[in-house]
Amino acid sequence: MPLPEAAERYLAKSFNAVKGASSKISAVVAAHLLAAQSAAGLRGHVAEIGVFEGRFFIALALCVAPGERAIATDVFTWPDEEIAERFLANCRAAGVNMDIVAVQKAATHNLTREGYRQFVGGPLRFLHVDGAHGYDGVLHDLQLAKATLHHQGILCLDDVLHPRYPALTVAVADWLKANPEFALFAVVDRESFASACKFLICRRERFDFHRDALIAAMPEHVMNFRANYFGDEALIISPQAK
Numbered sequence: 001m002p003l004p005e006a007a008e009r010y011l012a013k014s015f016n017a018v019k020g021a022s023s024k025i026s027a028v029v030a031a032h033l034l035a036a037q038s039a040a041g042l043r044g045h046v047a048e049i050g051v052f053e054g055r056f057f058i059a060l061a062l063c064v065a066p067g068e069r070a071i072a073t074d075v076f077t078w079p080d081e082e083i084a085e086r087f088l089a090n091c092r093a094a095g096v097n098m099d100i101v102a103v104q105k106a107a108t109h110n111l112t113r114e115g116y117r118q119f120v121g122g123p124l125r126f127l128h129v130d131g132a133h134g135y136d137g138v139l140h141d142l143q144l145a146k147a148t149l150h151h152q153g154i155l156c157l158d159d160v161l162h163p164r165y166p167a168l169t170v171a172v173a174d175w176l177k178a179n180p181e182f183a184l185f186a187v188v189d190r191e192s193f194a195s196a197c198k199f200l201i202c203r204r205e206r207f208d209f210h211r212d213a214l215i216a217a218m219p220e221h222v223m224n225f226r227a228n229y230f231g232d233e234a235l236i237i238s239p240q241a242k
């Protein structure tokens with residue numbers, strides 16, 4: 001499935017110039033999954049909790065179809081008060097249509113499920129969660145995610161298995177155990193210490209669709225072995241070609 005031209009250009013030329021923590025391969029994976037969803041006729045908004053300067057968000061926003069929006073949530077206070085301006089400037093420089101961007105300056109622990117759902121304004125077909133990294137904060141964000149995710153949508157979780165955030169990994173595992181209708185379909189391997197693993201999760205009935213879309217889009221990055229996660233055989237996508 002071809003990627004939108006602007007997304008292809010951003011990923012090839014500008015991604016690493018935008019300050020941030022996500023790995024390029026994880027953004028490429030997200031773009032391919034969004035392309036597969038679009039080709040299958042799925043419609044929905046995209047969102048990120050914890051956009052920072054926009055590195056990953058821009059890739060999502062450049063993949064939306066007409067009528068869809070991109071929702072950016074962050075406290076926008078760290079490391080300084082000018083970060084929201086840098087986020088907006090980076091989006092504009094990458095050619096994001098700012099009419100489809102909704103910016104929410106908020107700490108997610110102050111948002112209720114209903115409040116977040118109202119701001120988002122419709123089901124999300126892709127949500128990247130990269131805000132709070134503590135146990136309770138992650139569980140809260142996963143509740144927001146469940147309340148807003150399209151039935152066929154994808155939940156992408158950053159920094160799972162990161163040595164700095166062991167409690168985040170435990171929270172994700174506890175949430176998956178408590179929500180068995182969701183399954184891990186891919187793990188994106190780390191690129192560096194800063195750009196840690198992402199977990200890709202969806203409802204069980206979409207498992208095969210997403211797995212097959214990634215195998216078709218990036219066969220050279222799909223490892224021959226799988227990550228067995230309590231019976232689910234998740235793909236491992238590695239930056240190193242096999």
Ligand SMILES: C[S@@+](CC[C@H](N)C(=O)[O-])C[C@H]1O[C@@H](n2cnc3c(N)ncnc32)[C@H](O)[C@@H]1O
Pocket residue numbers: 019020021022049050051052053054055056057073074075076077078106107108109130131132133137
């Ligand atoms: C690691 S950075 C995100 C990096 C970004 N996703 C990327 O790919 O470059 C984490 C961001 O989450 C934000 N954040 C942390 N806790 C938050 C919370 N409870 N609600 C909203 N944003 C939060 C921080 O302000 C920071 O910008």
